[in-house]
Amino acid sequence: MSKIHPLSDVQSQNIGKDTFVWQYTVILKEAVIGGNCNINCQVFIENDVIIGDNVTVKPGVQIWDGLRIEDHVFIGPNVTFTNDRYPRSKQYPDEFQQTIIKKGASIGANATILGGLTIGENALVGAGSVVTKDVPSNELWVGNPARKIRNIEK
Secondary structure, eight states: OOEEOTTSEEOOSOBOTTOEEOTTOEEOTTOEEOSSOEEOSSOEEOSSOEEOSSOEEOTTOEEOTTEEEOTTOEEOTTOEEOOOSSOBTTBOOSSOOOEEEOTTOEEOTTOEEOTTOEEOTTOEEOTTOEEOSOBOTTEEEEETTEEEEEEOOO
């Protein structure tokens, strides 16, 4: 059974077993969230979002339409995702960019992930990095713009 804090606004019925949703979090109706996740306080999750099992989302994160987050992913505090290459007020694209965060990846605090990218399996994005390209599996990327520092040994 999910644990949803009474001060959150969870409109979705698609929340997996043993997922905890903290206070002041908003999850829209069509979002799908797996089991055993930890969705911290002050998180916003839009409709066209799929989150796998055993995912941690720290406070201050907005997960916009088009995000696909696979199992065992860590999203650090205040990570920023985008989903529209050319945003304008009240002008919406025909479809939003799809961003994929693969199984086991970790994204450090305050990193920015541009829309339409893939963060590979077990990849690590350092805190404060700005990711403008796909990050291959098992690599550590840091900086602005983020670049490969080294391979990650399993």
